[in-house]
Amino acid sequence: MGLERAFADEPAFVPYLAAGDPNYEASLEYVEALARGGADAIELGLPFSEPIAEGKTIQNAIVRSLEAGMTPDRFFEFVEDLDVDVPLVCMTYYNLIYQYGESEGPRPFVEKAAAVGIEGLVVPDLPGEEAGPLRTACDEFGLDLVFIVAPTTKGDRLERMLEQVSGYVYVQARLGVTGAREDVDDATEESLARLSDWDVPKAVGFGIKTGDHAERIVSSGADGIIVGSALVDIVAEGHENGDSADTVADRLEAKARELKEGALRGAAGRPQPERT
Amino acid sequence: MSTDDAYDPKFGEYGGQYVPEALMPAIEELTDAYQRYVLENEDGFMDEFRERLADFGGRPTPLQYADQLSARYDTDVYLKREDLLHGGAHKLNNALGQVLLAKYMGKERIIAETGAGQHGTATAMAAAHLDMPCEIYMGETDIARQRPNVFRMKINGSEVVPVTVGRGTLKEAISETMREWATTVENTHYVIGSIVGPHPFPKMVRDFQAVISEEAREQAIEKMGGLPDSVMACAGGGSNTMGTFAHFIEDTGVDLYAVEAGGSSLQVDEEEGVAPNSATLSTGDEGVLHGARTKLLQDSDGQIMESHSVSSGLDYAGVGPELAHLVDEDRVTPVNVDDDAALEAFHRLSQDEGIIPALETAHAFGYLEEHHDEVGDSVVINVSGRGDKDLEIAIEETSKRDLDIAPDMSIFDSVGRSPTSQSTGDEPRDSVGGGGL
Numbered sequence: 001m002g003l004e005r006a007f008a009d010e011p012a013f014v015p016y017l018a019a020g021d022p023n024y025e026a027s028l029e030y031v032e033a034l035a036r037g038g039a040d041a042i043e044l045g046l047p048f049s050e051p052i053a054e055g056k057t058i059q060n061a062i063v064r065s066l067e068a069g070m071t072p073d074r075f076f077e078f079v080e081d082l083d084v085d086v087p088l089v090c091m092t093y094y095n096l097i098y099q100y101g102e103s104e105g106p107r108p109f110v111e112k113a114a115a116v117g118i119e120g121l122v123v124p125d126l127p128g129e130e131a132g133p134l135r136t137a138c139d140e141f142g143l144d145l146v147f148i149v150a151p152t153t154k155g156d157r158l159e160r161m162l163e164q165v166s167g168y169v170y171v172q173a174r175l176g177v178t179g180a181r182e183d184v185d186d187a188t189e190e191s192l193a194r195l196s197d198w199d200v201p202k203a204v205g206f207g208i209k210t211g212d213h214a215e216r217i218v219s220s221g222a223d224g225i226i227v228g229s230a231l232v233d234i235v236a237e238g239h240e241n242g243d244s245a246d247t248v249a250d251r252l253e254a255k256a257r258e259l260k261e262g263a264l265r266g267a268a269g270r271p272q273p274e275r276t
Numbered sequence: 277m278s279t280d281d282a283y284d285p286k287f288g289e290y291g292g293q294y295v296p297e298a299l300m301p302a303i304e305e306l307t308d309a310y311q312r313y314v315l316e317n318e319d320g321f322m323d324e325f326r327e328r329l330a331d332f333g334g335r336p337t338p339l340q341y342a343d344q345l346s347a348r349y350d351t352d353v354y355l356k357r358e359d360l361l362h363g364g365a366h367k368l369n370n371a372l373g374q375v376l377l378a379k380y381m382g383k384e385r386i387i388a389e390t391g392a393g394q395h396g397t398a399t400a401m402a403a404a405h406l407d408m409p410c411e412i413y414m415g416e417t418d419i420a421r422q423r424p425n426v427f428r429m430k431i432n433g434s435e436v437v438p439v440t441v442g443r444g445t446l447k448e449a450i451s452e453t454m455r456e457w458a459t460t461v462e463n464t465h466y467v468i469g470s471i472v473g474p475h476p477f478p479k480m481v482r483d484f485q486a487v488i489s490e491e492a493r494e495q496a497i498e499k500m501g502g503l504p505d506s507v508m509a510c511a512g513g514g515s516n517t518m519g520t521f522a523h524f525i526e527d528t529g530v531d532l533y534a535v536e537a538g539g540s541s542l543q544v545d546e547e548e549g550v551a552p553n554s555a556t557l558s559t560g561d562e563g564v565l566h567g568a569r570t571k572l573l574q575d576s577d578g579q580i581m582e583s584h585s586v587s588s589g590l591d592y593a594g595v596g597p598e599l600a601h602l603v604d605e606d607r608v609t610p611v612n613v614d615d616d617a618a619l620e621a622f623h624r625l626s627q628d629e630g631i632i633p634a635l636e637t638a639h640a641f642g643y644l645e646e647h648h649d650e651v652g653d654s655v656v657i658n659v660s661g662r663g664d665k666d667l668e669i670a671i672e673e674t675s676k677r678d679l680d681i682a683p684d685m686s687i688f689d690s691v692g693r694s695p696t697s698q699s700t701g702d703e704p705r706d707s708v709g710g711g712g713l
Contacts, residue, residue, distance in 0.1 A: 048579065049442075049579040049580045050447065050451050050565060050566070050580050051451075052295075052296065052451050052454045052455060053296045053455070054455075055455070059441055066579070071577050072577055072578075093564075094294055094564045095563045095564040095565060095580075096578045096579075098563060098564055098578065099574070099576070099577060099578030100578070124296050125294045125295060125564070125567075126294060127293060127294075127295060127296070127297045127300045128297075129285075129292075129293050129300070130292050130293060148296070148297045149297065150297045150298035150300075150301075152297075152298050152300075152301040152302070152461060152462070153297055153298075153300075153301065154301070157300065157301060157304075172297070172298060175458060175459050175460070175461065175462070176298075176455070176458055177455045177458060177459065
């Protein structure tokens with residue numbers, strides 16, 4: 001399958017935005033700006049009304065997007081309208097996948113996602129225990145199903161998860177919910193160490209805010225970084241200040257460059273993880 | 277009931293464990309603890325639980341013959357008096373069980389969500405009783421309309437954390453408590469307040485609440501010489517409902533009625549994402565919310581609707597997966613009554629029987645008023661909670677309506693103060709706990 005290729009040559013920068021935040025047109029421009037800034041794959045949030053894994057920043061993005069009229073069908077149009085040439089991953093909650101289409105179960109959603117060019121899914125409220133039907137549908141249509149490894153995922157759970165992963169694993173850098181933080185949690189390095197012998201790209205997310213964070217995480221052994229809230233903060237601030245979409249897009253592109261360059265520095269410094 | 281397998285997460289198609297991976301290890305740990313302590317009575321857990329329910333909680337609660345209602349409906353009406361349980365509602369059965377279990381598991385801290393504040397109050401009491409630090413997450417709308425319970429939680433030593441997202445009711449409080457649990461899961465137990473959420477919560481909460489029907493069934497046989505024709509309970513998330521039904525499930529001659537909140541209307545506004553009711557069992561569709569597959573109030577895309585009820589405790593867009601299953605199996609009959617009928621029933625039970633019920637509870641009596649000729653010759657109704665917490669809102673809502681049964685409140689006019697002047701929630705009132713709004 002395909003998502004591994006985003007991690008093939010160098011550490012991957014995987015940004016997240018809620019599709020349609022704060023509106024459809026601006027959001028298209030923002031996602032394209034992230035691609036210009038160096039994104040190797042992009043996670044697009046399909047907003048769900050009860051986002052139990054999200055912190056305040058992304059909760060608010062979801063509210064803005066829903067209020068601007070985002071729906072699953074609009075989301076698929078959004079993906080078709082995007083002009084980017086990196087792999088796209090849909091991040092959403094299981095009820096939207098389960099309800100989509102006429103027939104029961106996740107198959108119609110996955111079929112449609114594949115048709116518009118989505119290559120993978122991340123579903124934060126779907127642990128391995130409940131993932132069977134979605135796994136089957138993803139296999140049928142050639143999508144990767146990305147699993148989240150939490151700081152609490154250890155022992156047998158970790159072994160069982162290895163059998164289900166595809167594309168990349170989403171290494172949750174800290175307990176809790178999404179949101180930009182001022183530091184890198186030690187749990188990140190411990191989680192990466194537990195996965196060191198997994199032959200699948202390891203992308204770290206939750207709390208990454210700066211190029212320096214990206215550098216440190218990649219130097220600890222991550223194959224990529226996932227950044228959401230730090231980018232959504234830029235969208236939110238621009239929206240509140242009434243800045244033009246072009247201005248906000250430029251800021252996003254610059255932030256993307258900072259994060260991607262941090263990741264590249266981290267890879268260059270890997271033999272000596274401690275920075276000098 | 278307690279013969280169930282602790283490791284089977286489903287009720288037919290319903291139930292399951294739809295939660296973030298970070299919570300799954302804690303849920304596995306909880307499942308083991310449920311099996312060992314609750315189902316197998318390891319270390320005498322259930323013995324201690326029963327003893328504390330008796331000494332601290334005041335169990336058993338009576339099954340009382342309701343003279344006036346029985347005469348009014350020409351049907352033997354028996355009241356299971358959970359309103360007499362410590363805290364004034366059935367909620368303590370579950371809260372005490374889970375806080376005690378958390379202690380047995382070596383957890384250091386309790387968190388809980390609350391809607392009407394009854395579960396939060398019960399959890400705060402249980403946490404104080406068992407010396408555990410406790411934080412309660414409560415939507416700001418509910419904080420405003422359930423002030424007395426906010427005071428009780430704080431007075432019992434718990435923190436009350438306002439939840440400001442969304443409409444600020446039970447749905448948002450559960451989401452926020454799950455987020456908090458995902459952050460502190462290593463030393464914290466989440467005392468969920470109903471038979472909702474990921475497995476094993478629906479089964480475990482039911483088992484703690486099943487003491488209601490265990491007693492009621494024995495008491496019915498003793499007082500009536502047999503089983504009732506019908507058993508009735510209000511249903512929001514469904515913990516008092518399943519507790520009241522659990523030991524009657526196998527008695528197929530007993531009709532089970534789950535009375536939901538019909539709110540102001542059963543019609544939904546798909547455009548606005550609002551259902552002006554909480555009649556999930558009657559009108560909801562299958563979906564996944566807060567860790568379980570169950571019946572939900574949702575739009576055609578799967579976005580969760582904002583529910584409504586005059587009673588905070590029923591105001592929820594989901595329902596316990598076991599109740600959803602029992603409705604599909606035709607074992608439980610879902611019915612509903614609207615806000616008006618519930619308010620009338622609130623006054624009727626107060627005036628006719630001297631029992632002021634919670635507005636949640638009043639829904640069950642509203643249904644009895646409308647359908648008493650369909651429930652057979654004898655009915656057991658769970659008085660799930662007392663109505664002290666609801667006095668302000670009941671008076672305010674009554675004053676908006678033209679109810680023949682409403683008491684005359686003009687006494688306040690002569691002393692220069694409207695009975696509803698305290699309940700608008702707009703003005704700061706005093707320094708006891710109101711400042712956090």
